[in-house]
Amino acid sequence: MQGTGVTADRAQPEDSTRDATETLFVALCRMFRFFKRVPGTSIDPALQYVLHAIGGRGPLRLSDLASLVQLDVSTVSRHARALEEAGYLHRTVDPDDRRASLVSITEAGRQVLAEIADRRRALLDAALVEWPDKDRRDLARLLTRLSDDLDSTTPSS
Numbered sequence: 001m002q003g004t005g006v007t008a009d010r011a012q013p014e015d016s017t018r019d020a021t022e023t024l025f026v027a028l029c030r031m032f033r034f035f036k037r038v039p040g041t042s043i044d045p046a047l048q049y050v051l052h053a054i055g056g057r058g059p060l061r062l063s064d065l066a067s068l069v070q071l072d073v074s075t076v077s078r079h080a081r082a083l084e085e086a087g088y089l090h091r092t093v094d095p096d097d098r099r100a101s102l103v104s105i106t107e108a109g110r111q112v113l114a115e116i117a118d119r120r121r122a123l124l125d126a127a128l129v130e131w132p133d134k135d136r137r138d139l140a141r142l143l144t145r146l147s148d149d150l151d152s153t154t155p156s157s
Contacts, residue, residue, distance in 0.1 A: 035120060041119065048116060059103060062076050089109060
């Protein structure tokens with residue numbers, strides 16, 4: 001049954017927005033799944049995320065890293081151990097507190113991140129090959145805006 005009048009007019013934009021939000025959510029989930037399974041990547045996506053955070057900010061204490069990536073310290077500790085065993089991280093004693101350690105990325109870690117980034121970039125470039133430059137810039141701007149807004153509206157745990 002189709003509604004009429006003011007109530008129906010108000011309901012339609014809400015339904016349209018809800019549908020667009022759900023469509024966006026599904027599209028983002030599909031993209032995340034796609035980028036998590038990029039062929040030829042040598043490390044788990046969760047480890048890639050932690051390694052990337054260290055590469056951009058390190059050296060870091062594990063507690064600071066956990067806060068940065070919004071994971072608990074025990075999870076970050078396991079990830080750091082795996083990355084260290086693979087040769088992608090290096091631990092040193094924190095000069096400010098000799099009881100603590102700092103993790104930093106190794107040259108091998110930088111290299112594996114660069115290789116992963118190159119593969120992702122190639123896949124994304126191939127998918128966007130038919131897109132005009134303006135559409136690419138608009139997409140980058142809007143996704144960055146969405147990411148920033150999500151960061152500012154999501155309470156940290």
